[in-house]
Each structure stands twice: as C-alpha cells, then as structure tokens.
Amino acid sequence: MFREKMLVRKVKNTIDNRQADSPxxxxxxxxxxxxxxTARLHWQEALRIVSSSLEHQPSGLTEDERAKYRLSLALSGEAAEEAVRLTVSGSGGSAHRLSHPLQRIQRDVNVLLNHPTLSLDPILEQAGRGLLGLGFTVPSF
Structure with a gap:
C-alpha cells in the first residue's frame, strides 16, 4: 500500500513530482x-525452533529453545513495529485519520506488542536468563 501511494503521491514543498522520486x-x-x-525471518526462526523441538522432544521446549523462541517472536514484533512506524511517518498527516488503513495497522501492531507473548522488555529479560543458563523466573505454560 505504501509503495503504491509513493508512486503517485504528490508531495508539497519539494521539487520532486511524486514521493517516489525523493531520495x-x-x-x-x-x-x-x-x-x-527481518520480521518475517525472525518469525520463521521461531516456528523452526518449535517445530524442530517437537519433532525431537514432544514433551516441550528446553529452556534454551524457549529463550530463543521467545526472543525471535519479540524481535519479529519489534521489526514489524518499526516498519509500520516508518511507513506511517512517510505517509503524511492523512495516515492518522481513523478511516486510513495504516492507522488501523499501527494500532493493531501496538496492541499486539502489549501482549505478554510479544512484549519486548520482559521477553528480553527472560530470554537473557535462559540463554545464560540462569533459569526462567516466569513459569512456562
């Protein structure tokens, strides 16, 4: 959607004929x-870890796998959030109208990243503990 708009969108206060002409x-x-x-690669890595673990050990993830899986999910969300932020900030003021699809996408990403499975700070802490072999302070479900 951003690409399509850039190819036709006129931008004020510039010599460029359309947004796509701007470096x-x-x-x-x-x-x-x-x-x-990057978000897609992290997501695929998370799926690979879970799939591989369940093939070899159906009872669940090891602490190391759990740390890597959770970290990949969080980094996927972080990359997606930044991509949306860049897209919205490059789409002009109209992107903040309630009727604009990017505004809804941005809200959806913000809500998703507030969910415990994607909230970066606690995941970074727990993943760091897991990767260092210190054990998790939050139980797995």
Missing part, C-alpha cells in the same frame, strides 16, 4: 521493506 522516501521505503523481511 529520502526511497531510503525510508527500503528500510521499511528490509524491516518487514
């Missing part, structure tokens, strides 16, 4: 694109 907009788009790819 800054091009850089912002490529960074957001890369962040989406």
């Amino acid at each position: 800054l907009a091009q850089a912002r788009f490529s960074q957001a694109y890369g962040l989406v790819a």
